[in-house]
Amino acid sequence: METKNIGLRGIEIADTRISNIDGKKGKLIYRGFDILDLTKNSTFEETAYLLLYDRLPNKQQLDEFKAKLIDARYVPKQMQKNMGNWRKDADPMDMLQAFVAALAGYFDEEFADKESSYDRAINLIAKVPTIIASWHRIRNGLKIIEPDPSLSHAANFLYMMFGERPDPEVEKIFDVCLILHAEHTFNASTFTARQVASTRAHMYSASSAAIGALSGELHGGANTEVMKMLSEIGKIEKVEPWIKEKISKGYRIMGMGHAVYKTYDPRAQVLKELSRKLAEKTKEPWYGITEKVETTTISEMKLQKGIDIYPNVDLYSASIYYMLKIPVDLNTPIFAISRVVGWAAHIIEEKFAEAAPKPALYRPKAVYVGKYCGPEGCEYKTLDLRK
Amino acid sequence: METKNIGLRGIEIADTRISNIDGKKGKLIYRGFDILDLTKNSTFEETAYLLLYDRLPNKQQLDEFKAKLIDARYVPKQMQKNMGNWRKDADPMDMLQAFVAALAGYFDEEFADKESSYDRAINLIAKVPTIIASWHRIRNGLKIIEPDPSLSHAANFLYMMFGERPDPEVEKIFDVCLILHAEHTFNASTFTARQVASTRAHMYSASSAAIGALSGELHGGANTEVMKMLSEIGKIEKVEPWIKEKISKGYRIMGMGHAVYKTYDPRAQVLKELSRKLAEKTKEPWYGITEKVETTTISEMKLQKGIDIYPNVDLYSASIYYMLKIPVDLNTPIFAISRVVGWAAHIIEEKFAEAAPKPALYRPKAVYVGKYCGPEGCEYKTLDLRK
Secondary structure, three states, rough: OOOHHHOOOOOOEEEEEEEEEEEOOOEEEEEEEEEEHHHHHOOOOOOHHHHHHOOOHHHHHHHHHHHHHHHHOOOOOOHHHHHOOOOOOOOOHEEEEEEHHHHHHHOOOOOOOOHHHHHHHHHHHHHHHHHHHHHHHOOOOOOOOOOOOOHHHHHHHHHHHHOOOOOOOHHHHHHHHHHHHEEEEEEEEHHHHHHHOOOOOHHHHHHHHHHHHHHHOOOOHHHHHHHHHHHHHOOOHHHHHHHHHHHHHOOOOEEEOOOOOOOHHHHHHHHHHHHHHHHHOOOOOOHHHHHHHHHHHHHHHHHHHHHOOOEOOOHHHHHHHHHHHOOOOHHHHHHHHHHHHHHHHHHHHHHHOOOOOOOOOOOOOOOOHHHHOOOEEEEEEEEHHOO | OOOOOHHHOEEEEEEEEEEEEOOOOOOOOOOOOEOOOOOOOOHHHHHHHHHHHHOOOOOHHHHHHHHHHHHOOOOHHHHHHHOOOOOOOOHHHHHHHOOOOOOOOOOOOOOHHHHHHHHHHHHHHHHHHHHHHHHHHHOOOOOOOOOOOOOOHHHHHHHHHOOOOOOOHHHHHHHHHHHHHOOOOHHHHHHHHHHHOOOOHHHHHHHHHHHHHHHOOOOOOHHHHHHHHHHHHHHHHHHHHHHHHHHOOOOOOEEOOOOOOOOOOOHHHHHHHHHHHHHHHHHHHHHHHHHHHHHHHHHHHHHHOOOOEEEEEHHHHHHHHHOOOOOOOHHHHHHHHHHHHHHHHHHHHHHHHOOOOOOOOOOOEEEEOOOOOOOOOOOOOOOHHOO
């Protein structure tokens, strides 16, 4: 490798007002506010407003915002019909990427002003859960369930999935999950959204691209991998030998460790408590197994490698979604239900930030290491002379 | 702006064997070969093989490759039917982004090995022209024309668009256009493709994201803007006063100037000659007008601003596509027909390069410049206390 700046790690490329991670202190701040305050006191809708508009809404602003989201939940019937033509075993992230891009074909074009971008953001945030729930019903041969305007964003998604209104405790747990995943500064999908938006592409186009990035197993796919690990382990007595063996063989334990947090990920802290509550309620073993994975990995990594390691956001979200009866392959789409808020905020910031002039788009440099036969290129042989 | 590295200009982020630009000498090299040699001696299919496989094919390799492309041209009937549900005035780039992502829902899943990626690349390169031509027919209420296996990639696209087989001269001109646009190192769309692929997302997902980036008016949209300018000018006598006025008012002239080439863009040189030939054949005024735009801009920029400026790839491609009767809003989709080869090569390189270990994905750093009330965040007021 001859290049520097590999993976762009540590390379500062833009200003943002949207969020900040203090990796040493284990703090995540959305628009100035600690996410722990938001999970305690706010809803997903309030948090979405905060991330989009850079302020917490007052009652009237929040009511208007919620009304717009509720109105925009419906997905064109024709779109749902088109989903029926997909392979039933298609990756739901592929479906989401395609149908979010397709929103541009069903709704009016985005005007180039900031206000229109907000309208598109609301349309998108409202429709992503409906797209996912529709696909869940369709691929299982079930009737699609229309959105219920009396329900919150969190409760309505679970209702469209399962046809039952969740109880308030479950609704709150899922709502907090959505708050926690909504934004995390320049991760791979958010950077993709900004990159596409920097060419002046519109909200749907940039968000669809971000879904593509999130679909990769190294990004959003990680929480799916955690659940696969938990299922493979199966019961609490098997955790210790399983983890010890994996670590001794040099494998990474999914859901443990983070590139930015050098202490306990604050999101993991909240999710751990939610997983514990849900396990109490459902009598399922997944919290216990996950907690044992955490403690065993921490002690074994210290013992075997001398490394301090902590759970990341994926460790406990996996068991929560599983106990909510969400199919494992929808974990990443659910990540998107929440993160689309962060993407939308970043797309608007990228296109309309009132900062000093900046170049039009992100265009990094590559180092050419291929064939070189001088500045005029290699000798070209016509087809008949090639071996 | 507090950040450095704005727009990632000049920041080296990866090695590549695929192409190299010598901006000072005005040279563009694909896999070691000067594009001028390729446009003179090779076809689009040969060039695609070179870009994908890092070598010029021999006769047998080329025949096999062409046969695979021809077999893969067909698009599922159901997909074409779904296009009929879009707004007829939808942006064709939106349609292309959505339907390229949707390929994942109709075809078998990509296995994680390199060979499967090549198969998906061929499927994608073969189908993009069919998707675009299908949409062109559908939105105009015309019958879709099936691919003709006896035709080259270039000729078949024009045939599917218009229902007539192009004469050899027109075919050659369009083929050279495709060769010239196939690859241009880390531009915004290619970098997007690599960014998405770096999370281990698959070929269709990463290419769909790249189409999103290309759709932005600052990237692929530029050649559309050139044709709008030429139409506005309308006749050759109006060029001088129009250009002089725009330059004196500080406007940029579309199709002139490039961030990397500091001399004549080699692609513009070839395209200029093709435009001239096509104008001779069609007796249309667009070459003459474009050439006058070039010379006037060069002399006026020197006179008024003391700046040397040269045409870029968009200046002459606009008139060529117009004389080929291609609707102006398909200029950028046609760019994609060609550039999808470069994207595919970069996606494969990003995922399977045998270079030294590199980080998993691109994750740059943002500088937080938003609200800050200390490391614990700002004071949270509950909804009832907010004004």
